[in-house]
Amino acid sequence: MNKLSQKIKMKADELGFQKVGITKVEFSSENKLNLDKWISKGFHASMQWIENRKEERTNIFNYFPDAVSLISVGMNYFSGNTQDDLKSKFKFSNYAWGEDYHSLIKDRLQILLKWIKNTSEEIEGVACVDTSPIMEKSWAQKAGLGWQGKHTNLISRDYGSWLFLGEIILNIPLDYDKPFIEDLCGSCTACIDACPTNAITSYQIDSNKCISYRTIEHRGEFNENENNLDGWIYGCDICQEVCPWNEKFSKISSENSFFPKTEILDWSEKKWMDLDDTTFKKLFKGSAVKRTKFSGLKRNIKQNSS
Ligand code: B12
Ligand code: SF4
Ligand code: SF4
Numbered sequence: 001m002n003k004l005s006q007k008i009k010m011k012a013d014e015l016g017f018q019k020v021g022i023t024k025v026e027f028s029s030e031n032k033l034n035l036d037k038w039i040s041k042g043f044h045a046s047m048q049w050i051e052n053r054k055e056e057r058t059n060i061f062n063y064f065p066d067a068v069s070l071i072s073v074g075m076n077y078f079s080g081n082t083q084d085d086l087k088s089k090f091k092f093s094n095y096a097w098g099e100d101y102h103s104l105i106k107d108r109l110q111i112l113l114k115w116i117k118n119t120s121e122e123i124e125g126v127a128c129v130d131t132s133p134i135m136e137k138s139w140a141q142k143a144g145l146g147w148q149g150k151h152t153n154l155i156s157r158d159y160g161s162w163l164f165l166g167e168i169i170l171n172i173p174l175d176y177d178k179p180f181i182e183d184l185c186g187s188c189t190a191c192i193d194a195c196p197t198n199a200i201t202s203y204q205i206d207s208n209k210c211i212s213y214r215t216i217e218h219r220g221e222f223n224e225n226e227n228n229l230d231g232w233i234y235g236c237d238i239c240q241e242v243c244p245w246n247e248k249f250s251k252i253s254s255e256n257s258f259f260p261k262t263e264i265l266d267w268s269e270k271k272w273m274d275l276d277d278t279t280f281k282k283l284f285k286g287s288a289v290k291r292t293k294f295s296g297l298k299r300n301i302k303q304n305s306s
Contacts, residue, residue: 002174005022008020008022008174011112011115015111016075016108017074018074018159019072019074019075019140019156019163020145021072021143022071023070023139023177024069024176025067025068025069025169027059027060027061028138031138032058032059035054036058043204043205043206043207045207045208046219047213047217056133057135060134060169064169066171067170068170068172069169070142070143070167070169071143071167071170072136072139072140072145072166072167073105073167074145074156075166076162076253076254077095077162077253078159078160079094079098079252081094082241086265087265087266087267088268088269088272089231090233090304091230091231091232091237092234092235093212093235093236094162096235096288097258097264098256098257098258098260099258099287100287101164102131102288103286104257106166108166109128109168112127113126113127116170120172122171122172123170123172124170126168127168128169129164129167130164130166134167136165137154137165139167140165141179142179143177143179144179145163145165145180146161147180147183147184149245150188150189150192151191151200151240151243152204153240155184155243157249158251159251160243160250161240161246190243190244191238193242194238194242195238196238197210200239208226211228211229211238212236215233215236216235216292217292218296219296222299222303229303229304232300233297233301233304272301275297280297
């Protein structure tokens with residue numbers, strides 16, 4: 001193995017990434033077709049930002065023209081707690097129980113990128129987490145981290161799907177990992193059967209129906225067809241909770257900052273219902289929950305209280 005590729009993997013491990021793989025950057029006509037079909041069915045709902053940057057999402061060279069290699073990383077965020085550990089009846093997605101993963105992972109990737117760039121003046125690169133217009137799950141599969149399950153999340157053999165994904169795109173060749181070509185879902189349909197709003201057809205999500213979309217991305221009041229939140233006030237974990245790969249292989253994260261804040265564990269329904277803007281800002285400073293804004297969280301709480 002090329003020494004730099006090996007050292008990058010060691011450095012990524014030191015920085016707290018449990019999964020790391022490297023893939024050659026190539027245009028994928030299959031991904032383009034899938035995203036085009038998904039958008040044409042209206043499955044992106046009101047997320048116009050997906051459509052706006054479609055040309056970059058479907059062709060990474062429109063985003064980073066000099067791309068040659070992509071490093072895909074995964075960070076385990078499973079805290080060991082479940083929704084049963086929350087005092088109130090309101091359910092709150094585990095990915096947002098602690099600190100915002102966007103900033104935590106971006107900071108670590110910037111350290112890795114700086115370290116890589118220090119090895120040669122010619123190296124250029126960009127670090128991505130979630131908001132960059134690339135299809136992270138598909139890149140992770142190409143880099144060998146795991147496969148996209150029927151619920152569409154990336155599942156790894158050794159940690160299940162409680163993994164955040166991030167990437168570094170570089171203008172230099174490296175040694176490449178084999179893509180993960182197996183589909184280990186087999187005949188299982190647990191996620192499809194458990195989804196309370198039937199948002200999953202095999203390997204595709206209709207965001208209009210997905211509670212995660214409704215509670216985080218949807219703006220304004222809900223209309224009658226989209227108001228089932230099944231008790232969730234932020235995000236939804238059901239399709240991952242029921243997945244046998246998570247039941248068997250989840251491991252407790254070494255990242256304490258992803259563990260639940262005391263308020264999230266201890267707050268009663270009354271406390272949530274009485275939440276005001278000042279407390280929201282204090283409680284969710286540096287948290288992914290800011291995305292839905294105070295008005296969105298209040299709307300979700302109200303919807304689940306009626
Ligand atoms: C938009 C988005 C959403 C939307 C849409 C979800 C979706 N599945 O697309 C909403 C708001 C609903 C959402 C919800 C969640 N999200 Co989100 N989201 C994204 C985002 C920004 C883009 C995803 C995207 O490109 N979607 C477009 C669709 C077309 O792509 P796709 O899902 O990969 O679809 C593929 C399959 O449908 C496949 N396909 C189509 N037909 C067929 C047929 C067959 C037979 C096969 C095999 C495949 C196949 O082709 C498509 C392209 O490869 C990514 C970050 C990023 N930049 O990639 C995070 C990301 C996917 N989200 C993430 C998370 C954590 C979540 C939630 C778990 C949060 C929560 N707990 O509430 C939920 C999970 C809901 C779910 N079951 O997907 C993580 C997932 C990590 C992981 N291990 O996979 C990501 C990667 C962010 C990150 N950096 O960690 N999300
Ligand atoms: S996150 Fe919830 S609503 Fe969305 S697909 Fe999974 S189970 Fe269904
Ligand atoms: S619940 Fe079953 S079908 Fe769904 S992603 Fe997990 S293994 Fe695949």
